[in-house]
Amino acid sequence: MTPPVRITPVDDENLLEVARFLHENLNGGLSVEGWARALVPPWQTAEPTHGFCLQEDGRLVGVYAAFYSERVIGGRQRRVCNLAAWCVLDGHGAQGLRLLRALLASGADVFTDLSPSGSVVPIDLRLGFQPLDTTTDVRPNLPFWRPRVRLVRDERRIAGLLTGRDAEIFRDHAGAAAVSHVVLLVGGMPCYVMYRRVRRKRMPLFAALVHVGDAALFARGVGRLGAHLLVRGMPVLLAERRVVGGPVGFSRTVQGRPKLFRGADVEAADIDDLYSEITCVTW
Structure with missing residues (x-):
């Protein structure tokens, strides 16, 4: 008889096992330790788990990692689930x-899928996700x-320059492994910028913007x-217009x-790339 396949949460007990599985089967460019660090977000969240995994006869055969956060979206406090690394061994696709x-039934109000593979996009669309x-x-x-434009990259100075929502975003992401932080001082006024190095055609020569705090100041300080x-x-x-404004x-x-995203009473303008694998997982 075929051994039963059971689904269990990714938690602190099996985190290293899951990290090793993702290193060996999804992205070997990120070490086992790097995966383990990346799967635990630096921001505070009420969710103790990091997605779900499949086990067959005591061994991992699939993982869907996720990042949870509690955020104000559309004027309301929402529980957000960011669908991240999905990897299943051959023969276990179904x-x-x-x-x-399991992730869609986990009780989150809003779901984001910010780096889906080409085969995942049609699945998301059938499940009600919007592009x-x-x-x-x-x-x-x-x-x-x-x-007249200066740039600050010392994180202690950045913390002293930011206020309000940008200060909160910086505190939550200061330890995120995949992003860097700078402040552009344009005429003495601060514009917080978060970016990550990305690859295109295997060349790590591109910087993708993840967050821009002030669109008008950024336009003056982009040079x-x-x-x-x-x-x-x-x-x-690489500057997505929805990020830059x-x-x-x-x-x-x-x-x-x-x-893509999915959520009741949520508009595309409410969704950003923060609190997600975009900020935590390098590739």
Whole structure:
């Protein structure tokens, strides 16, 4: 008889086992220790688990990692589940769908899927997910900027410059492994920027914006950011318009990779890339 396949939460007890499974079967570029650190978010959350896994005869055959957070969305406190790394061994695809169903039944109010593979997108759409507009401006990073724009990257100084929502976002993501933080001082006014290094065609030469605190200040300070990124080996900036708040000058426009969400009384404008695998998992 075929051994039964059971579904269990990803928790602190099996975290290293899950990390090893993802290292060996999904992304070997991230170490086992790196996976284990990435799966535990730096922000506070009431959810003690990190997704679900499939076990057959005592061994892992599938994992769907998730990041949970409690956020104000659409004017209401919501429990958010970000669907992250989904990996199922060959021959267990049908069982793998149980992982997705378990996450969707976990009690969250809002779900995001911000890095789905091409085969996952149609599954999401059939389950009621809606696509986000990922129109992206691609801008070369050049060694020129306005002299009145300064850039701060020391995290202690950043913490002292930010207030309100940006200060909260920075505190929650300061320990996130996949993002970097800077503040652009434009005429003395701070604009908080979070970005991550990304690969395109296996080349880690791109910086993708994850959060921009002030669209108007960013438009004036983007050149200084570009110079900062250039000397760090990222000659190209990827700026999704929904993140930046509009088009970016001196760029060309492309359609970004799919991102989707699902939730009652939630609009696309309410969804961002924060509190997710975008900020925690490098690839």
